[in-house]
Amino acid sequence: MIELEGLTKRYGDKVAVDHLTFTVRPGIVTGFLGPNGAGKSTTMRMMLGLDNPTAGSVRIDGRHYAQLKDPLTAIGALLDAKAMHGGRSAYNHLLCLAQSNGIPRGRVGEVLETVGLTSVAKKKAKGFSLGMGQRLGIAAALLGDPKILMFDEPVNGLDPEGIHWIRNLMKSLAAAGRTVFVSSHLMSEMALTADHLVVIGQGRLLADTSMAEFIRQNSRSYVRLRSPQHERLLDVLHESGITVVEAGGGTLEVDGHTPEKLGDLAASHHLTLHELSPQQASLEEAFMRLTAESVEYHAHSDTTGHLPPEALPPDALAPPEERPGPQPGGWGASWQQGTDRKGA
Numbered sequence: 351m352i353e354l355e356g357l358t359k360r361y362g363d364k365v366a367v368d369h370l371t372f373t374v375r376p377g378i379v380t381g382f383l384g385p386n387g388a389g390k391s392t393t394m395r396m397m398l399g400l401d402n403p404t405a406g407s408v409r410i411d412g413r414h415y416a417q418l419k420d421p422l423t424a425i426g427a428l429l430d431a432k433a434m435h436g437g438r439s440a441y442n443h444l445l446c447l448a449q450s451n452g453i454p455r456g457r458v459g460e461v462l463e464t465v466g467l468t469s470v471a472k473k474k475a476k477g478f479s480l481g482m483g484q485r486l487g488i489a490a491a492l493l494g495d496p497k498i499l500m501f502d503e504p505v506n507g508l509d510p511e512g513i514h515w516i517r518n519l520m521k522s523l524a525a526a527g528r529t530v531f532v533s534s535h536l537m538s539e540m541a542l543t544a545d546h547l548v549v550i551g552q553g554r555l556l557a558d559t560s561m562a563e564f565i566r567q568n569s570r571s572y573v574r575l576r577s578p579q580h581e582r583l584l585d586v587l588h589e590s591g592i593t594v595v596e597a598g599g600g601t602l603e604v605d606g607h608t609p610e611k612l613g614d615l616a617a618s619h620h621l622t623l624h625e626l627s628p629q630q631a632s633l634e635e636a637f638m639r640l641t642a643e644s645v646e647y648h649a650h651s652d653t654t655g656h657l658p659p660e661a662l663p664p665d666a667l668a669p670p671e672e673r674p675g676p677q678p679g680g681w682g683a684s685w686q687q688g689t690d691r692k693g694a
């Protein structure tokens with residue numbers, strides 16, 4: 351369990367993390383979301399004792415990080431996959447970590463096997479691709495068989511097979527009773543992986559709730575209708591006092607009424623329906639609605655901080671399997687943190 355209480359970090363005038371209080375519980379995957387610059391990495395660094403809080407505290411199973419004996423056996427983390435000695439082989443990199451934390455040598459081979467790097471164990475890490483580096487970072491996190499695992503953008507650079515693998519790994523770690531805390535900008539991936547969400551914006555807590563509740567509270571649900579007797583259907587709906595939005599392509603959208611009621615209404619007027627489908631917004635849309643006010647870095651010209659509806663991705667309402675990944679250069683495109691900016 352990770353417990354944050356009033357956690358705050360200031361860099362000069364900049365409040366990077368602002369009185370965060372929440373608990374990350376065992377047995378589930380908790381997703382950590384926020385727009386660029388929201389304070390996620392800073393929060394994770396303070397959890398690992400890499401940055402000192404200006405105020406507040408973090409406890410790892412009841413203790414401050416500095417009080418942990420052999421910290422890798424209590425909490426394993428992937429923060430920056432490139433933060434390793436490139437001249438060392440993957441095996442030696444992990445062996446050094448193991449020796450400094452009282453972890454038996456045999457565990458190195460085990461974690462290399464788990465992440466699929468056994469065949470390149472003797473190769474120097476500087477020749478690794480981004481995806482291989484991520485796998486090595488994950489191996490380091492697993493090395494001490496810790497009860498708590500923390501991953502900052504773990505799928506960054508992984509191919510589809512790798513993404514599938516890390517998703518299942520996180521779920522199985524949680525199912526085994528471990529605490530799993532993961533940040534990602536890939537909303538479709540987060541929707542498939544996390545059970546619970548902590549969302550921050552400009553350093554402040556915006557939500558701490560289950561995935562289902564988060565989407566329900568922050569998104570619109572409606573029914574989509576399509577009929578070859580479009581005009582007649584519109585008339586029937588209007589006559590029944592039902593507000594309709596014409597969504598283009600001959601589709602109609604209705605809020606606040608069940609598919610059953612709308613289907614029965616159409617049938618009672620002998621109207622044919624080619625579509626009658628309940629729609630639930632995606633995690634991406636829910637996230638963008640909640641954080642629109644706190645997005646620091648906009649890719650469009652609106653300076654108010656509000657995202658107009660037309661700025662939402664056109665696929666935001668599509669089911670996850672039909673949604674493309676984040677667009678290059680869009681808000682969803684993640685960028686690897688440079689250590690220079692994080693050095694304080």
Ligand SMILES: Nc1ncnc2c1ncn2[C@@H]1O[C@H](COP(=O)(O)OP(=O)(O)OP(=O)(O)O)[C@@H](O)[C@H]1O
Pocket residue numbers: 361364365366384385386387388389390391392393685687690691692693694
């Ligand atoms: N060492 C530092 N010195 C000064 N400001 C910093 C430092 N590290 C972070 N910040 C600032 O603190 C804020 C939070 O940054 P942080 O990297 O924690 O956000 P993030 O949510 O991880 O962002 P991203 O999604 O882009 O990775 C940003 O405004 C950032 O510029």
